[in-house]
Amino acid sequence: MTISLKPGNTPPEKLQPTGWLKYLSFSLDHKVIGLQYLVCGFFFYLIGGSLAGAIRVELTSPLSDFMPREVYNQVLTLHGTIMIFLWIVPVVNGAFGNYLIPFYVGARDMAFPRLNAVAFWLIPPSGLMLITSYFINGAAQSGWTAYPPLSITTPAAGQIIWILSVLLLGGSSIFGGINFIATILKLRRPGLKLMQLPMYCWAMLGTSILVVLSTPVLAGTLILLSFDIVAHTGFFNPSLGGNVIVYQHLFWFYSHPAVYIMVLPAFGLVSEILPIHSRKPLFGYTTMVFSIMGIVVLGLVVWAHHMFTSGTPPWMRLFFTIATAFIAVPTGIKFFNWVATLWGGKISLNAAMLFSCGFIINFVLGGITGVALAQVPFDVHVHDTYFVVAHFHYIVYGGSVFVIFSSIYHWFPKFTGKMLNENLGRFHFIITFIGFNLCFAPQHWLGLNGMPRRVAEYDPQFQLINQISSVGALLMALSTLPFLWNILQSILYGDEAGDNPWNALTPEWLTSSPPPVENWEGEAPLVLEPYGYGEKDSTKTQEQLK
């Protein structure tokens, strides 16, 4: 082993316990950290999902009879915060990024392994702290946006704990972003050019740029907000001369890009999965790269479309409408490229592929309502109604979470060396897809007819639709069971996967499953065409697969 792409002086092996213990220890191996992110994120997904279930139970009847209104607000806040900051962002960035990026750039580890471990170990304590705040004098009640003056006037203890844990998670996110930028741009294997990297690297580069530019602004804003709560300063308190609109601007300067922080990595993962399972090169690599960078630039300048009803002046509304509508262009390019990748391919409809196709369908629907919401007159009509709820769940659940499941089905053989049961996987997809659409599609109707979000009580005319939606939520909850059973069954009794079960060309499949500590036994392979699936290759691999 002559090549030493591993930075730092301490070899990771020193800190490597073997067996299951290594996943519970402070490991510096990027693969262990990636799986720690994934499992930890899934744990919080189950908690956040249970909270969503509680919300749907409450909404099956028009009165607030299942829980008091204050508790409803706490559950709502915890659900949003957990799902965004503890499930989707850590998993699409941290889990798959840490696992895959060093393989894709041909490195033995991330640029800063220690920083990487620190970034992960910030997550479990802050997540648990957030949840325990529910039992100490009540959790935060102001929604995941924590708009003042609501967040200043509700009980302070829960809100302060909320701010602290979001600050820690933001720090974790920034450390991760710095690590990804340095790894992708500076730790590439000699001879590998930027335009030869797999698409997920580009997606993570774009995401990390967004993280580094926008997360610190949220951190600063939350520090000011905590001053308002603890020291009674007046930054965002109108009664002391402060300005709540400034909070909204600063908050959305992070939280609009946060949508792309959740969705761009998902775009990257889909771009890895589709070519392999349709045995075709990724269509339009260069346009895909430029569309990612276009989304990054446009994503940073559209935040005020969340504030059309906050008294923004007309010129600002016009600018942010146009800029928002423009994001549909690079996103549309990516969709057409994915469809063109599938076109005429030898598609195998396994669970990974089904979830990716489900993602495309859901995200197109969510994207269309997004363009609609960018138009001021329409936005004023449906602002803070269930239409918005439906829209962003189509984006973040139908987009990111479908891709997370797709990626788990795709990379599970690499993670563990065992195959997942495909039939159970397809079953999982069908229930999830039906449940998801049954849950969120009717909410468009609710919103258009004026049911407001974030309230425990509503007009009785909406009851039937809400009950349909709750049935969908129940299906989504049930769909987790075959998935968990599948994972458990496969780890214990699954078929051996072999090194490269999908006959893929991307570098992580060119080593053993699960990979050794330093990723490759010998030298790292130099993959110049990660999507070089051709006609001959596809026939050959189809035979090999049989």
Next chain:
Amino acid sequence: MTSIVPKEQSSESTKDLSTEEHEDFRLFGLIAFLIADGMTFAGFFAAYLTFKAVNPIGPDAVYELELPLPTLNTVLLLLSSFTFHRAGKFLEKNQSKECQKWLLITGSLGLAFLISQMFEYFTLPFGLTDNLFASTFYALTGFHGLHVTLGSIMIMIIWWQTRVPSGRVNNENKFPFEAVELYWHFVDGIWVVLFIILYLL
């Protein structure tokens, strides 16, 4: 499958990454961090300027803030950037004693800045919660002061590490030195922007 270059042919990859290239990526990570840190300040500046334009609550900075002390602070920080640079020149020439001397001066200038800022805080006629202007003033200068404090501590660590023969930082391993120097220049640059926005505008 031809796209994967066989092991024998990829001879260029067998070389080790040199120390220089290592420093390269570490410096890259540091710059990314400084950009992130700069964005925090940018958020604070944006908030301050908006409050100044939209919510003119409290006395105007021009009438309330005295210029002599902050001007002295600006001079102190700019001077410390220069002395840090001098220290770096001596480190390159392996003149450790001289380097340590200049580092000590740099650290003292940082300390002098903090003392002077504390003195300014004591003489100001308003407190943190008096009005919106006072709150933003203390938030901005306080956050910057925190950076100066951390920077001064790091300078002292570097000063300790450049001693001969047992120190770890020298001409061969000067990345820690360069990292702290970059951070210090960044903190100085932020102060200049802060000085203009807060005291002069």
